[in-house]
Amino acid sequence: MSLIRSSLLVGLSSIASRILGFVRDMLFAQALGAGPVADAFLTAFRLPGLVRRVVGEGGLNPALIPQLSRLEPKDAATMAGDVISIFALALMALTAxxxxxxxxxxxxLAPGLHDDxxxxxxxxxxxxxxxxxVFSVTLSSIAAAILNMRGRYGATAFAPLVINAALIATLVVLEGGFAMPFATKAAWLAGASSVAGFIQLLIVLAALRHGEKLVRFRKPHWSPVLKSLLLAGFPALIASGAVQLFILAGTMVASFWPSGISWIYYxxxxMQLPLGLIAALGSSVLLPELARHHHAGDAKAIVGAQHRALEVALLLALPACAALAILAFPITDVLFARGAFQQADTDGTALVLACLSLGLPFATIGKVLSQTLFANSALRKTLAAAMLGILVTLSSxxxxALSWGPAGIALGISLGCVSHAAAMVWLLRRIGLWHPDRLFLGRLVRIAASTTLMSLGLWGMQIVLxxxxxxxxxxxxxxxxxLYAAAAWLTGAVTRDDVIALR
Incomplete structure (x- = not known):
């Protein structure tokens, strides 16, 4: 399966997941609003949600894929079984x-809520x-990485839809047939998320055992390869979840402002719709491609794949950034302004969304460039860049926030994304894997021009209606x-060859 066709499959499933996520969050806002109970629920949901997004978007792939790809299929299957067994035991202990x-x-998670x-x-x-x-989605991610490495994307692409679908069903039942306090509704939702996670795990494990045997279970043997893989797992998670950690840091600051946690969450x-799509493409499709080029010692192919991935990512991220900033208020109003969600919540969330959207292109650049460092097993470098972003986010x-409240916190998160992307470029330059060619720079200019035309069109449309x-x-x-599609075609940001490659 080609890189673009694999990307399309993963992309479609990611879009479907984000659409279900939108429906889920609309129902969250309707059922819980943005008051104290919503802040409590969304704070507790933040940590499992962070782990789910990081590992679900392939956060463990940088540690797993380069190591397993060096082994023969039989040895890789045995090692995969050892990894799943060790992680299962460790996750049980962590959950306890x-x-x-x-x-x-x-x-x-929320120091500002301690006084209440x-x-x-x-x-x-x-x-x-x-x-x-957390137990379920982490093991699901490990199984998905093994399947993706063998070019099997179907079950791993669509299994994550189960969690959002289950939460939507729970919300519909709670809102339709039962009158209960906000706190009780939130408790049911928290429990339902854990049950849905186990269902997702069962689906992925079933796919793993179907057809070619990709995993062999035994009593885990402690080997140098397993040790290095496990030691790489933690920095891989931190580095892969850099943007999520910036948002978590911002949420900690927002806990000192009424409804700040809820506004940033919604x-x-x-913003996660375009960002999650790009992250899924990078970890599930781009990283295995880069790992193969690195294993073959083909630096030119690594740089070429990196440039093409950046082009695809920015083709999505730049117009998304502009559209979210321009349409922040109507988007928030249509998605969330109902039920317990008040007008003040709509205004606050919209302003936060506009500020967060400014960091979207830089978050995208960081996501893509980190895959090159992952393929080169440079996890310490990517970890250092993530820590820099966290420090910039917290300080800014x-x-x-002292002047602009939650909107200022959102700007701080965007600045964290900027610093992270800049650090990635600097690190790649140091190892000789960052030298943009004319093709890449020309495509970037055309994407920017197309985005500008679209933005002017949206502004003009808003003046009329x-x-x-x-x-x-x-x-x-x-x-x-x-308008963007037409501008991209006319400027050459999208070419006939790009369309043919989708076939």
Whole structure:
């Protein structure tokens, strides 16, 4: 299966997952609003959600794929079984620790909520109910990495849809047939997420055992390869989840502002549609491609694949950044303004979304460039870049929040993305894998020009008609997409060869 066709399959499943995620979050906003219970639930949901996004978008792939790709198929299957067994034991121990120390976890996630004993107690309860999903999604990610390495993307692409579908079903039942307090609804949702995670794990394990035997289980043998793989796992997770960690750092600061946690959560979920798509493409499709080129010692092919991946990523990210900034208020109003979600929440979330969208292109660049370092097993370098981004996020969010509140925190997160992308470019230059060619620079200019034309069109459309409902917003989005597609074709940002490659 070609890189572009594999990317299309993974991309479609990622889009489907994000659409279900939008529906889920719309129902979250309707059922819980953006008050103290919503802050408590979304704080507890943040840690399992972070792990789910990082590992679900291939956060463990940088540690797994380069190591397993060097082994013969039989040895790789045995090693894969050892990895799954060791991780299962470690995750059971971690889950037990979190269940015991959930109060301390709640304090670390949202220090600003500690003075409100009722809200802090809810965070503790919801953390205990939702954290078991971490066990399931992490093991699912390991199984998915093994399947992706062998070019099998079907089950791994669509299994993650189960969690969002289960949460939507739970929300529909809770809203349709039962009258209960916000706190009770949130407790049911937290428990349902853990149950859905186990269903996803069963689906992926079934795919792993179908056909060619990709995993051989035995009593785990401690070998140098297994040791190096496990030691690489933690920095791989940190580096892969850099943007998620920036948002987590911003959420910790936002816990000192009323509804700040909820506003950042809802805004970030909108931004995750393009970002999650790009992350899934990078970890599931680009990383195995780069690992093969690195194993063959073909530096020219590595740089070429990196450039083409950046072109595809920015072809999506730049117009998404512009559209989210321009349409932040109508998007927030249409998606979330119903039920318990008040007008002040709509205004606050929209402003946060506009500020977060500024960091989207840089988050995209960091996601793609990190795959090259992962393929070269340069995990320490990517970890250092992620830590730099976290420090920049915390410091700038604290300073900007003093003047602009949650919107300033969102700007701090965007600055963290900028610093992370800059660090990635600097690191690649040092190892000789960053030298943009004319083809790449020319394509980047054409993408920027197409985005500018689309932005002008959207501004002009807003002057004539302000989108005030789902139908008008849909028309704006489709109109902007059509305008961007036409501009991309006319400027050469998308060529006939690109279209032919999809076949």
């Amino acid at each position: 620790l979190v269940e015991i120390g959930a109060g301390l976890v709640a304090l670390l 004993e009722g809200t802090w107690a809810l965070v503790t309860l919801y953390t205990r109910l939702s954290f078991p999903i 805004a970030e979920r909108v 969010a604290l300073l900007l 302000v989108p005030a409902g789902s139908l008008s917003l849909t028309a704006f989005c489709l109109g902007g997409l059509a």
